[in-house]
Amino acid sequence: MARTLTVVFGNGKEFEFxxxxxDVAGIGEDAAWRWFDREYAELDCQASSPVGKVLVIDKILNVARFSGERRFAGDAAWAQEYxxxxxxxxxxxxxxxxxxNASIGF
Structure with a gap:
C-alpha cells in the first residue's frame, strides 16, 4: 500500500510524495532519526520548545522550514530522502x- 506525504508552504505551494x-522498508527508525538529526544540525535549526526538548514532529517541521521551498523544488533527490x-x-x-502553519496532520 502506498503512503502519501505532502509538504505545504505558506504560499500554497505543495510538494507531494x-x-x-x-521506499521506507530499508530505513530503520534509528537511521531515520540520524538523518533528521544531521539535517537539523546542518541547517542550524532552532528548538521551538522553551525547555529545549526537540520532538520528532519539531525536527520534521523545522528541517522543511529551514530548507525552504527552493530546496524542495530544486533538489528532488534530497526532497525524496526527506x-x-x-x-x-x-x-x-x-x-x-x-x-x-507549523503543523503536521494525519
Missing part, C-alpha cells in the same frame, strides 16, 4: 506537513 513500502525518512518516522498512510 508517494511512497511505496520499498519524504522517505519522515514517512518512516511518522508511519502513517497520509501525512501533511504544513510549514506555514
Amino acid at each position: 508517494t511512497l511505496v513500502e520499498a 519524504a522517505r525518512h519522515a514517512g518512516r518516522l511518522l508511519d502513517r498512510d497520509k501525512v501533511r506537513v504544513d510549514v506555514g
Whole structure:
C-alpha cells in the first residue's frame, strides 16, 4: 500500500510524495532519526520548545522550514530522502506537513 506525504508552504505551494513500502522498508527508525538529526544540525535549526526538548514532529517541521521551498523544488533527490525518512518516522498512510502553519496532520 502506498503512503502519501505532502509538504505545504505558506504560499500554497505543495510538494507531494508517494511512497511505496520499498521506499521506507530499508530505513530503520534509528537511521531515520540520524538523518533528521544531521539535517537539523546542518541547517542550524532552532528548538521551538522553551525547555529545549526537540520532538520528532519539531525536527520534521523545522528541517522543511529551514530548507525552504527552493530546496524542495530544486533538489528532488534530497526532497525524496526527506519524504522517505519522515514517512518512516511518522508511519502513517497520509501525512501533511504544513510549514506555514507549523503543523503536521494525519
